[in-house]
Amino acid sequence: MRGRILSRLFQGRQTSVVSNGGQLRHYHPNGDPPRILITGSLGQLGTGLARLLRSKYGTENVIMSDIVKPSKDIVQSGPYVFADILDFKCLQEIVVTYRIDWFVHFSALLSAIGEQNVPLAIRVNIEGLHNVMELSKQYNLRVFVPSTIGAFDYAVQIFHDAIEGRHMECYLKPTTRLPMMYIEDCLRSLWEVLVAPEDQLKRRTYNVTAMSFSPEEIVAEVKKHFPDFSITYKPDSRQNIADTWPEVFDDSEARRDWGWRHHYNLEAMCQVMFDNLRRQHQLEAAAVTR
Template identity: 65%
Template sequence: MSLLKKTFQGAIKISIRNYSANTGLIKPPKILITGGLGQLGVECAKHLRGKYGKNNVILSDIIKPSTEIFNDGPYIFADILDFKGLQKIVVDHRVDWLIHFSALLSAIGEQNVPLAVRVNIEGMHNVIELAKQYNLRIFVPSTIGAFGPDSPRNPTPNITVQRPRTIYGVSKVHAELLGEYYHYKFGLDFRCLRFPGVISSDPPGGGTTGILFK
């Protein structure tokens, strides 16, 4: 079993157990994964489809999928900057859970900061507002990049000085705090997990780890 698959099984099983225990799960949830063609989305979809069924997990992105990915299960075009388009997807497909992977990673984000602000911050605003409006459960991964050079190390506490030095890191701190706020203000079921650098058999996706291991 790959390291990436083990990571996702550990990260997502907690939410799965809590959902089943708290709701007396009768039918499987309908799950939408944004930014699904990155290093994380495809593996996540495989795991969730194995548990909830092929047709209950919808991968989405703005690029053309490979034939293999297209044949593995539902795939649709979804632009996270298009709120109305996302709204239509959630309603038409009766989405229950939203897993939000869409982002410009650290290395690419530094090359185009205005675009990174739009994708990483405005896109986050869109999906979290959708989650509130339609009572979705939402998972948004964060990153080790949410910490900065002023953060204490070995061990780094969960609650500490962050001050990241990349727009990707800044956007993830924003996502963490926005999700926490929506939870306390509106009761939104928001989940977040800070991933370390991710290494997989897939090509690098534009993050710092991808640069280090090219």
């Protein structure tokens, strides 16, 4: 995953306290944890953020929402509601009924879909955000709008191909360097900027990233684990897109203002990915033998 843009648009009336574990959190003056609504929450980042926030503030205080029918696991994991961001009254009812304090706004159409249906993209991405901001002004909510610059699945597929002994074909040139970050760092950055003290924030929008690497650089790291791994390069139209993007993402302001620090570099990311995939394969094999 490439770097992210984080925006904290409005500041609610809440008080900062430090927990026994030393982590800065934001609670109500009466000590209650915040009530949080996540729109577009059924994506990978939405579900991951919901787990993180529920671990910190309680399952009942984090409400997931989307326009998609949720899986049984999602329903059993905690509160989930239907929320169409184009329906102001629907959102208003959720905010009032669930006493929402924080609004994490993931709902948006990605560029590929948006280019195919520009009018819908304008409605969802602009009118939807406008609805969120209007509700935030009306109910004094904290609004947080994360945005990925892009995603490249080759940097995920390479781990599956390597551990399963498959040859890989990459759609980028071997030297195409792009800014990346591991999902755990990404999710942690979302929470850290949400709870950062107001007096530390010098702006409302921040970049965050962790590392930059090219296909040939990640291949070299993968081969430390799987020396026989093989790859060929066949650049396609996605190479043209990658060529327009920067090699390095500047997140110096996040590091300076609220102490952002990534935990995973390329080596650490490869190690944890292979550890997780091996564990997953072992569980799947054990399930088959039962």
